[in-house]
Amino acid sequence: MAYEPVLTSHVNEPNSFTLDFYQKNQRGYEALRKALTQKPNDIIEQVKASGLRGRGGAGFPTGMKWQFVLKDTPKPKYIACNADESEPGTFKDHVLMERNPHLLIEGCAIACYAIGAKVAYIYIRGEFYHVQQILEAELEKAYKAGYLGTNILGSGFDCDVFIHRGAGAYEAGEETALIESLEGKRAQPRLKPPFPAVEGLYNCPTAVNNVETLCNVPLIVLNGAEWFAKLGPEKNGGPKLYCISGHVKKPGVFEASMHTTLRELIYDYAGGIRGDRQLKAIIPGGSSVPLLLPDQLDTPASFDAIQKAGSLLGSAGLIVLDDTVCMVWLAMNLLHFYRHESCGKCTPCREGCDWLYKLLQRIERGEGQDKDLDLLFGVANNITGKTLCAFGDAAATPVLTTMKLFRHEYEAHVREGRCTLPADWRRQGPVLAGAH
Amino acid sequence: MSFHPQMEYAPARFHRSERKLAEPGEPFKYTAENQAKFDEVVKRYPPDRRKSAILYALYLVQNQQGYITAAGMKLVAEQIRCTPAEVEDVVSYYTMFYTRQVGKYVLNVCRTLSCALLGAERVTEELSNKLGIKPGETDPSGTFTLMEVECLGACDRAPVVMVNDDWHEGLTPEQCSKFIDDIRSRGQSAFTGCHLRKEK
Numbered sequence: 001m002a003y004e005p006v007l008t009s010h011v012n013e014p015n016s017f018t019l020d021f022y023q024k025n026q027r028g029y030e031a032l033r034k035a036l037t038q039k040p041n042d043i044i045e046q047v048k049a050s051g052l053r054g055r056g057g058a059g060f061p062t063g064m065k066w067q068f069v070l071k072d073t074p075k076p077k078y079i080a081c082n083a084d085e086s087e088p089g090t091f092k093d094h095v096l097m098e099r100n101p102h103l104l105i106e107g108c109a110i111a112c113y114a115i116g117a118k119v120a121y122i123y124i125r126g127e128f129y130h131v132q133q134i135l136e137a138e139l140e141k142a143y144k145a146g147y148l149g150t151n152i153l154g155s156g157f158d159c160d161v162f163i164h165r166g167a168g169a170y171e172a173g174e175e176t177a178l179i180e181s182l183e184g185k186r187a188q189p190r191l192k193p194p195f196p197a198v199e200g201l202y203n204c205p206t207a208v209n210n211v212e213t214l215c216n217v218p219l220i221v222l223n224g225a226e227w228f229a230k231l232g233p234e235k236n237g238g239p240k241l242y243c244i245s246g247h248v249k250k251p252g253v254f255e256a257s258m259h260t261t262l263r264e265l266i267y268d269y270a271g272g273i274r275g276d277r278q279l280k281a282i283i284p285g286g287s288s289v290p291l292l293l294p295d296q297l298d299t300p301a302s303f304d305a306i307q308k309a310g311s312l313l314g315s316a317g318l319i320v321l322d323d324t325v326c327m328v329w330l331a332m333n334l335l336h337f338y339r340h341e342s343c344g345k346c347t348p349c350r351e352g353c354d355w356l357y358k359l360l361q362r363i364e365r366g367e368g369q370d371k372d373l374d375l376l377f378g379v380a381n382n383i384t385g386k387t388l389c390a391f392g393d394a395a396a397t398p399v400l401t402t403m404k405l406f407r408h409e410y411e412a413h414v415r416e417g418r419c420t421l422p423a424d425w426r427r428q429g430p431v432l433a434g435a436h
Numbered sequence: 437m438s439f440h441p442q443m444e445y446a447p448a449r450f451h452r453s454e455r456k457l458a459e460p461g462e463p464f465k466y467t468a469e470n471q472a473k474f475d476e477v478v479k480r481y482p483p484d485r486r487k488s489a490i491l492y493a494l495y496l497v498q499n500q501q502g503y504i505t506a507a508g509m510k511l512v513a514e515q516i517r518c519t520p521a522e523v524e525d526v527v528s529y530y531t532m533f534y535t536r537q538v539g540k541y542v543l544n545v546c547r548t549l550s551c552a553l554l555g556a557e558r559v560t561e562e563l564s565n566k567l568g569i570k571p572g573e574t575d576p577s578g579t580f581t582l583m584e585v586e587c588l589g590a591c592d593r594a595p596v597v598m599v600n601d602d603w604h605e606g607l608t609p610e611q612c613s614k615f616i617d618d619i620r621s622r623g624q625s626a627f628t629g630c631h632l633r634k635e636k
Contacts, residue, residue, distance in 0.1 A: 076482075085589050086586075086587060086589060087587070088548045088549050088550065088586075088587040088591070089549065089550055089587075089591050090589065090591070091589050091590055091591055091592060094589055094590070094632070095632060098630070098632045098633070099632060125589065126491075126530075126532045127532075127588050127589065127598060128589070129601040130601070130602070130603065130629070130630050130633060131630075160480075162480040164480075164488070164491070164492075165491060165492065165495065166491065166530075167491050167494070167495070167530035167531070167532040167533060168530050168531035168532035168585075169529065169530055169531070170586065170587075181491075182488060183485065183487060183488055184485075184487030184488045184489065184490040184491070184516070184526065185487070185525075185526065186525060186526060186529040187529070187530075202482060202485055243591065243592065244592070245550040245591035245592050245594065246549075246550055246553050246554075246591075247553060251591070251592035251593075251594075252592045253592065283549075287548070287549055287587075317591070319549055319550055319553075319591070321553070325553065330549065333547075333548065333549050333552050334548075334549060336547070336586075337548050337549075337586050337587065340586050341586060343529075
């Protein structure tokens, strides 16, 4: 644990969100000053060399994304910052925006300069109203100090950063759905291609980047691509924020390098399992990824290693599950989420999620039959790969992964006609069933 | 005989909206202050893309009258320069817009996994018992509306309740009754707020 945090080094100090603090303690806006003396293309090259991968979930190289943004076009270009942090188990961008907002603002400005945009929109989820107030106040200070607006630092570069408040839609975190929502429509995904880099916001070239991704950009410009890459394993460079929640003693956001194993994250950073119970499974990257088992605890929490272990790092939202968790209930809870949040554009997802939820509800209540298990498997498999965006795959994952690893629990539910969980840990009653 | 096994289908309200929009009465108008706010924000978007400001325009309507009526949507349509149907299309999609009167305090209990693992189901149950209403309903005095919502993004402080635009973190089932009494007597100061704000 000899890792020195760089993104969240000061977040627990008083007033860490202010411009003064940022300039004094974090070399605030030096990166922007340095970037403006370089050619935009050099910045893209640096980000590419650093190996920075998108922190929103897909882990796509940010430099490549920027390079794909159409250069020779008379149309304006845009940066859309994805601050619609809605993946269950994820709460890292929240900390960055609330306690270190200037890092994000600086990242937005540099990103705009690199791809030749003049406007960045920060799409923040509607529930983060308290975060938005801080961001807005700090944006105003950045404008006053001349870090945003026209002719920034005398370089002739103009850049505006605006905040756009969403209104409660998980799907708005998908990049094309985010663009639709920014345009004032329902947050529903678009058919790709064309990708946003060619036709995004207002049909203009757009780069959509996660908050944490953009916060890494000033660090790369300031300290160099090599420094950044060396912070983590090969192709998984840089600092990473991990959100740990569920049955741990000390849940929270922890910054670490991607050398760190899941065991270290859960037992050292988050203090171990609550009540010193047995670990049953881990969701390593937000609710949309497959489960990992305790014997995989020594996997480093990097994009590549977790993928090799059979799951995905996603948004690095670790949900820790102890031995009291019923896996059928878990799938049911998550399918309630996906059923509610499905945008309704693609039939397999819209109808499939509802169907999966009802089947799971029936099995959990103890009314399931053997053939329901095959049906469950069949429906889930008929959603994956048949939708416009990754939501469909994400929604089927909780069912497929629990059926793969814990099929005996499903069978026990059917055989015994009840939830096999000891009834006392959670009074899961029918009191509120059906009240959605 | 059907190919699919018999299963209970959702109640009719799940498929067919029973929302009744408030009858258009007096035309709705922004206050001068809200109109000025809207005119300022709409400038953030290209002139031919006024529709981008629709969510902001709707928030203003909701803040001014508590929920969004047909008259409110009509005004937004005029401001955005689109049809009222397009506005309703948006309103009906986003969960943070209310088309019915809600209580002074809207208790949004997060019910997704991390909160549910730590007792969110019981929190809803306790709140429901205390207030004598089911999720989705408003109590007779119009003070509280109870809602179940999906992940609020504060999983480390589970279970979380969003009250209007504010947060209350780590609410245990045992505290629920006192929590309601506290809101009744102390109002907004009863909420813990976001822990990140308090530590500054």
